[in-house]
Amino acid sequence: MNIYSTSVLFRSLIYKRSNLCCSIRIFSSKNDINKEIDSRIKIQDYDVNKVSKDDLNWRWSVNDENKEYFKSLRLFYTDSNNVEIVKALQTPLDLSFSGIKNWLTRKNKQREISEQTYNPERNEVLGNELAAAHFVVFRGGAVKFHGDDKWIKADEYKNYNLPEYYVRNKYIEAIDCSDTDIYYEGLQNFRDVKHLKWLSLNDCQDIDDWCIDTICAAHxxxxVYLDLRNCRNITERGLTALWKMKKLKLLFLDDVIRSTEFEMTVLLLQEQLPQLEIRVGEFAEDD
Structure with missing residues (x-):
């Protein structure tokens, strides 16, 4: 740096310092500062009735602010990501044979739950009824439509005969999910089936009280017919949700004396629904 540039820099610093000193007002005491602030701020009483909709435009939710982020990265994001990461960091690494086997089992379950999540695009193409039929039959279940006595089920090569496009006036009457891996997320695919009368969840090990509540709310x-045999995760809490099913006539259970609470709930359910017949046992004849 030469002498000329040093001189120019020194002059600019002096000029800025002089302007800064002119803009600062020196107060003699703290009271003068408070008086100055009070004179410049106009305090208004807050009235909720005077607040307009435009005054609340600054309120944005997290999802609204990051809408583009969620659109582009939603494929890689789930609400439980942070919890899973923290849990994985706090869990000791188990490289034993049983530990690896349990890890693979959990991963397969997570993948299956993700695949069973409600897909609105599938319903737009097939309609609610056929979309639910494809969902059930593809996973080893069977369906029957109104006006047709034939059950539709996949063969050993997972081939089945169902329309691949929307068909009018085709409604599901019966769904058989016996011995299939149906989770709570999968039941969301049945919520728009409007004329379902017959449902079997026999030997569905992942059906619990929350699933029963979802079924009752939708159907x-x-x-009319409900089979809950061999569903060990269903307790008396799940049975209490059945009281709202006024048309239910036949309920299958495998054991009603598993606990005092369960037995009392069954008795109260029969009292609440006089038309309901509860059959117990593995070898009960289906109607």
Whole structure:
């Protein structure tokens, strides 16, 4: 740096310092500062009734602010990501044979749950009824439509005969999910089936009280037959949700004396629904 540039830099610093000193007002005491602030701020009483919709435009939710982020990266993001990462970091690494086997089992379960999540695009193409039929039959279940006595089920090569496009006036009457891996997320695919009368969840090990509540909320107006045998995760809490199913006539259970609470719930359910017949046992004849 030469002498000329040093001189120019020194002059600019002096000029800025002089402007800064002119803009600062020196107060003699703290009271003068408070008086100055009070004179410049106009305090208004807050009234909720005077707040307009435009005054609340600054309120944005996290999802609204990051809408583009969620659109582009939603494929790689789930609400439980942070919890899973923290849990994985706090869990000791188990490289034994049983540890690896359990890890693979959990991963397969997570993948199956993700695949069973409700897919609105599938319903737009096939309609609610056929979309649910494809969902059930593809996973080893069977369906029957109104006006047709034939059950539709996949063969040993997973081939089955179902329309691949929307067909009008085709409604599911019965769904058989016996011995299939149906999770709570998968039941969301049945929520728009409007004329379901017959449902079997026999030997579905992942059906629990939350699943029963979902079924009752979606089909309490139409369901007549319900098979809940070998569903060990269903407790008396799940049975209490059946009281709203006014058309239910036949309920299958494998054991009603597993606990005092369960037995009492069954008795109260029969009292609440006089038309309901509860059959117990593995070898009960289906109607």
């Amino acid at each position: 309490y107006k139409t369901l």
